[in-house]
Amino acid sequence: MSEKKTTGVTPAENAAPAAAARPSCLRGTGVTKVFGFGETRTVAVDHVDFDFHEGEIISIVGESGSGKTTISKMLLGLISVTEGQIDFQGKPRDISTHRKKNEYWKGIQAIFQDPFSSFNMFNKIDSVLLDCINMRGGKNLPKEEKIRLMTEACSFVNLKFAELTNKYPFELSGGQMQRLMIARIFLLKPKILLADEPTSMIDACSRATILDMLLKLRDEINMTIIFITHDIGLAYYISDSVYIMEHGKFVEAGGADEVILTPKAEYTKRLISDVPKIYEEWDLTTV
Amino acid sequence: MGKIMLEVKDLKTKYVTRFHEDVYAVDGVSLTIEEGKSLGIAGESGCGKSTLALSLMGYYFAPLHYMSGDIIIDGTNISGMKPDDVRHKILGNEIAYIPQAAMNALNPTQKIIRFIEDVIHAHDPKATKKDIYDLAKQRFEVLGLPPEVLQKHAVELSGGMKQRTVIAISTILSPKVLIADEPSSALDVTSQKMVIKMMRELMEKGFIRSMIFITHELPLLYNVTDDIMVMYAGQIVERGTAREMVFDPIHPYSKGLMGSIIVPEAGTRDQKLTAIPGTPPNLKRPPAGCRFADRCKYATAECKGATVAMKDFDNGRSYRCRYSVEHLREVYADE
Numbered sequence: 110m111s112e113k114k115t116t117g118v119t120p121a122e123n124a125a126p127a128a129a130a131r132p133s134c135l136r137g138t139g140v141t142k143v144f145g146f147g148e149t150r151t152v153a154v155d156h157v158d159f160d161f162h163e164g165e166i167i168s169i170v171g172e173s174g175s176g177k178t179t180i181s182k183m184l185l186g187l188i189s190v191t192e193g194q195i196d197f198q199g200k201p202r203d204i205s206t207h208r209k210k211n212e213y214w215k216g217i218q219a220i221f222q223d224p225f226s227s228f229n230m231f232n233k234i235d236s237v238l239l240d241c242i243n244m245r246g247g248k249n250l251p252k253e254e255k256i257r258l259m260t261e262a263c264s265f266v267n268l269k270f271a272e273l274t275n276k277y278p279f280e281l282s283g284g285q286m287q288r289l290m291i292a293r294i295f296l297l298k299p300k301i302l303l304a305d306e307p308t309s310m311i312d313a314c315s316r317a318t319i320l321d322m323l324l325k326l327r328d329e330i331n332m333t334i335i336f337i338t339h340d341i342g343l344a345y346y347i348s349d350s351v352y353i354m355e356h357g358k359f360v361e362a363g364g365a366d367e368v369i370l371t372p373k374a375e376y377t378k379r380l381i382s383d384v385p386k387i388y389e390e391w392d393l394t395t396v
Numbered sequence: 397m398g399k400i401m402l403e404v405k406d407l408k409t410k411y412v413t414r415f416h417e418d419v420y421a422v423d424g425v426s427l428t429i430e431e432g433k434s435l436g437i438a439g440e441s442g443c444g445k446s447t448l449a450l451s452l453m454g455y456y457f458a459p460l461h462y463m464s465g466d467i468i469i470d471g472t473n474i475s476g477m478k479p480d481d482v483r484h485k486i487l488g489n490e491i492a493y494i495p496q497a498a499m500n501a502l503n504p505t506q507k508i509i510r511f512i513e514d515v516i517h518a519h520d521p522k523a524t525k526k527d528i529y530d531l532a533k534q535r536f537e538v539l540g541l542p543p544e545v546l547q548k549h550a551v552e553l554s555g556g557m558k559q560r561t562v563i564a565i566s567t568i569l570s571p572k573v574l575i576a577d578e579p580s581s582a583l584d585v586t587s588q589k590m591v592i593k594m595m596r597e598l599m600e601k602g603f604i605r606s607m608i609f610i611t612h613e614l615p616l617l618y619n620v621t622d623d624i625m626v627m628y629a630g631q632i633v634e635r636g637t638a639r640e641m642v643f644d645p646i647h648p649y650s651k652g653l654m655g656s657i658i659v660p661e662a663g664t665r666d667q668k669l670t671a672i673p674g675t676p677p678n679l680k681r682p683p684a685g686c687r688f689a690d691r692c693k694y695a696t697a698e699c700k701g702a703t704v705a706m707k708d709f710d711n712g713r714s715y716r717c718r719y720s721v722e723h724l725r726e727v728y729a730d731e
Contacts, residue, residue, distance in 0.1 A: 172585075172586065312440050312612040313612050314653060315440070315671075316656060317655070317656040317669040318673075321669065321671055340658075342658040344660075346664060381660055383589045384585055384615075385613075385618070385620075385659075386659050386661055387657065388661050389661065393589065393593045
């Protein structure tokens with residue numbers, strides 16, 4: 110354990126090939142979500158268009174209340190879309206029945222901000238992982254094979270499966286729980302992973318470990334990762350393309366270097382100037 | 397060298413659990429802060445940052461217990477004082493504290509001015525309401541907060557505003573030391589910047605004479621404080637100026653911590669993030685030798701043997717490692 114882990118490759122070296130070269134994974138046209146009606150009518154997401162490609166890491170950045178979480182819930186199919194269409198792997202998404210929804214969730218999975226509330230506290234860790242194997246159609250596998258798969262998933266995230274059996278999720282620390290969440294994703298191997306602020310409740314050094322694992326996972330199973338975050342530094346570090354969101358609209362979108370280093374929208378400029386920096390002076394007068 | 401505002405000598409405090417086990421959360425911390433200076437404390441979750449903050453202000457309510465050491469605020473030794481005495485004589489006056497979720501500290505049924513009256517009455521029962529209002533109004537204006545806030549309830553304010561109001565209330569008596577424990581972790585970047593700007597103003601206008609800032613966000617610490625101290629498993633492992641600590645860390649743990657910095661600036665995408673494997677030691681049974689030895693990639697059997705003392709080098713920097721500065725710098729250069 111004494112060896113310090115570093116990311117195998119930096120995101121810059123590892124940047125995904127040109128977007129056009131890869132098939133589209135998730136595409137939205139005019140996606141809108143309206144809550145309430147009459148006087149309380151609120152447009153949370155306002156006619157947004159997006160196109161996420163296979164194997165790409167995308168960040169959606171915005172302040173609190175900009176509609177980030179609403180859009181992630183629509184992508185997951187947890188809430189209905191008021192207007193517009195979402196295409197999944199080139200075909201219009203169909204989640205009208207429960208069976209179809211289950212099928213869709215095999216292709217898209219999520220990690221949430223709060224690892225403490227992401228697990229069913231009555232289920233032991235082995236049953237959490239076993240559920241994932243069953244969902245991938247491994248219900249009739251022999252017991253040894255299931256244990257081998259679970260051990261493999263745990264060792265992928267630097268956890269020891271032997272120590273975890275017969276434990277409940279709340280016996281782990283926050284960082285360990287978030288890693289267990291990634292072990293689930295490793296077993297499920299979805300096409301798309303939606304990560305809603307996965308590192309904002311974790312301290313800076315465990316954050317590096319989590320990001321490292323997500324990058325490794327992307328390489329392993331060519332997964333699309335959608336990062337929802339308010340940390341623009343993190344978005345810049347990890348993603349291939351960045352979408353900046355303000356009041357339910359994308360005000361700027363493009364490659365990470367292009368958006369963060371040469372921002373065009375006023376909102377993006379303000380967001381970037383508000384983040385503490387190391388190599389340049391942090392201007393405190395502009396508040 | 398300025399006047400010393402806060403001096404801590406070999407402070408040791410512990411938690412006693414329900415099963416009567418001792419957890420040594422702060423284990424031999426010594427530090428000094430001069431007038432007009434700020435000190436940042438960095439470290440992972442569970443390394444004792446917040447316990448140190450509580451211990452410094454003499455907040456010894458069970459399960460936290462004082463063991464030994466001195467805390468001297470501007471010449472007065474407060475160690476060993478009863479918590480109730482501390483509350484009347486020290487808190488607010490000499491030392492003020494802003495907790496992590498300060499915005500939830502306001503009673504929703506009372507107006508902001510009532511909190512200020514409470515603070516002032518605890519130290520000066522004879523103060524009149526009018527005097528208090530004038531003082532509060534003047535202070536709020538100087539800090540750029542609208543005085544109308546005084547007549548509002550907490551629910552009418554936004555998160556960032558609440559946090560700034562709490563800071564203004566806790567520093568109303570111009571304390572000598574302000575301890576801020578992650579004051580901006582729960583805020584978005586714009587509100588965070590306003591909070592930081594206000595803390596800078598407090599310092600410049602002399603309402604607080606020195607500051608301790610606790611956070612795990614290193615880019616923030618670099619911009620706010622003069623000095624940075626890194627804590628690990630209840631001990632200080634390195635101390636230096638902010639610039640030195642970020643660009644030239646010596647201790648292997650600080651080195652790992654600085655490797656986890658992410659900022660949105662050109663060139664940062666080409667750097668590799670370093671993660672430190674393993675978990676911090678259990679403080680019920682702290683390891684005998686160097687506490688970082690289990691996770692350190694330069695550690696040898698000798699590291700686990702004997703305890704390591706803080707060593708001074710350059711001017712004013714110190715670190716806790718068996719290896720010499722030159723050796724560590726060479727090792728880092730080779731990587």
